[in-house]
Amino acid sequence: MSIHSNKQVHEEEHALIERAKTEPEAFGMLYESYLDRIYRYVYYRVGNTQDAEDITARVFFKALTHLGSYRHQGLPFSAWLYRIAHNQVANFHRDNSRYQETSLESLTLPGEASRQPLPENESADQQELAYLLSLVRDLPAYQRELLILKAVDNLSNQEIAVIMRRSESAIKSLYHRVLRSLRARMEAQHGQRNL
Amino acid sequence: MDMGVYMDMENNAVNQELPEEMAVMRNLQGLLRDQPTFGRPKNEFRQALRQRLAGSRLFALRRNLGAIWVVSLSVLWLFTAAIALGLFIAGKKKPSAPAV
Numbered sequence: 001m002s003i004h005s006n007k008q009v010h011e012e013e014h015a016l017i018e019r020a021k022t023e024p025e026a027f028g029m030l031y032e033s034y035l036d037r038i039y040r041y042v043y044y045r046v047g048n049t050q051d052a053e054d055i056t057a058r059v060f061f062k063a064l065t066h067l068g069s070y071r072h073q074g075l076p077f078s079a080w081l082y083r084i085a086h087n088q089v090a091n092f093h094r095d096n097s098r099y100q101e102t103s104l105e106s107l108t109l110p111g112e113a114s115r116q117p118l119p120e121n122e123s124a125d126q127q128e129l130a131y132l133l134s135l136v137r138d139l140p141a142y143q144r145e146l147l148i149l150k151a152v153d154n155l156s157n158q159e160i161a162v163i164m165r166r167s168e169s170a171i172k173s174l175y176h177r178v179l180r181s182l183r184a185r186m187e188a189q190h191g192q193r194n195l
Numbered sequence: 196m197d198m199g200v201y202m203d204m205e206n207n208a209v210n211q212e213l214p215e216e217m218a219v220m221r222n223l224q225g226l227l228r229d230q231p232t233f234g235r236p237k238n239e240f241r242q243a244l245r246q247r248l249a250g251s252r253l254f255a256l257r258r259n260l261g262a263i264w265v266v267s268l269s270v271l272w273l274f275t276a277a278i279a280l281g282l283f284i285a286g287k288k289k290p291s292a293p294a295v
Contacts, residue, residue: 022258024249031245039236044227053240060244064251132222151224182219 014072021067031060034078037153038085044148045089055092059085079162082155086145086163131189135182143178150175 019026038059043052062084070080136144142164149155149163157175161168256263 022254024251024254027254028245028249031248035236035241035244049237053236056236057244057247060248061251064248064253068253068257129222129226132219133226136223147223148227151220152227179217179219186219 013077017077034081038081041153042085042089044152055088058088075162076159079159082163135185146175
């Protein structure tokens, strides 16, 4: 997308946000644009549908309440929404003693649900994915959040920096470091299997 | 791999070979996006929440904010004027002669 059309999209969205302050239809359009993304982010951080729905609803009500004071500062509206979601998820984990940050435990590997025997080469891939998943599960919460925002939501470093309240360069280097470490550990595992 | 190459990759530079780390990321993307519940809130939830949001009184409140503001200011102004007038009348009133 060119810079010009990107700017146009931002301006259109800004106009929609202004209308959404007073018009339910305009807010509904914003809601439809972002519901899936916000829900997905929340789902991967709380790990079950019921809590994900509850928190997603709270995020949108919070957004509606504070939309009047929203000021466009050159960042996508999504970053503002994700920031609200980030805070709501943090509140949820704080209020629940069962601290289950980024519940990847409930995730399944592709084909795992069907319990079908896999061909040998696919089985090796499955093993690799299972190991990757276990590595991601062992990461500190903020690193898992970064990976979810990158892998699932495809957000830019700038947006993630706003959501996680860190500098853009800190996010860039953290992301690089996490991926490099995952890769190194995957290779080590691969090497062990080939011995 | 230095950071420069990595940043070029982030900008999707054409014909640039993917760094090895990105293979991990692609695997992770596949893993998370293959989940049965990926990205799809239930339809009932979607509809119900949308209706609850649309029914919020905040929209009407914000739409009428101008009118509410004007009425509040008018009331405040009238109240101030009434107090000022009261004080003025009280000041004009001649003190009654002291009883002898």
